[in-house]
Amino acid sequence: MGVSNIDGHIIISAFYLNNGDLIDIYLDIIHELVHVKQFMDGKELFDRHYNYVDRPTEIEAFSHAVKEARNLGLTDERILDYLRTEWMTDEDLKRLAKSLNVNSETLSS
Numbered sequence: 001m002g003v004s005n006i007d008g009h010i011i012i013s014a015f016y017l018n019n020g021d022l023i024d025i026y027l028d029i030i031h032e033l034v035h036v037k038q039f040m041d042g043k044e045l046f047d048r049h050y051n052y053v054d055r056p057t058e059i060e061a062f063s064h065a066v067k068e069a070r071n072l073g074l075t076d077e078r079i080l081d082y083l084r085t086e087w088m089t090d091e092d093l094k095r096l097a098k099s100l101n102v103n104s105e106t107l108s109s
C-alpha cells in the first residue's frame with residue numbers, strides 16, 4: 001500500500017486487499033491517510049535524505065497507526081509484527097519501534 005506522490009491517491013494491491021490480515025490493512029489505511037494529509041500539506045513524502053525508518057513523514061504516519069493499534073488493544077509484540085516488512089533489517093525495525101515507543105525486546109537479536 002502506498003500514496004502516489006503525483007496526485008496523492010492511495011494505491012493498494014488487490015491481492016493484499018483480498019488476502020491480507022484485516023487489522024494490518026486497517027492500520028495501513030490509517031498510515032496512508034496520514035501521508036495523504038502530508039501530501040495535501042505539500043510535504044515531501046519520499047525524502048531520500050532519510051532512511052525509511054528515520055523519515056519524519058513515516059514516523060508521523062506510523063505513530064497514528066500505532067496509536068490506533070493500542071486503541072484496538074494490540075500487544076507490543078503484535079504491533080512489532082505489524083511494523084515488520086520483509087525488506088527491513090532487524091536493526092531498522094528496532095530503531096523504528098524505539099521511535100514509536102513499541103517494545104522490541106521480543107526480537108531475537
Ligand SMILES: [Zn+2]
Nearest residue numbers: 031035058061
Ligand atoms: Zn509510509
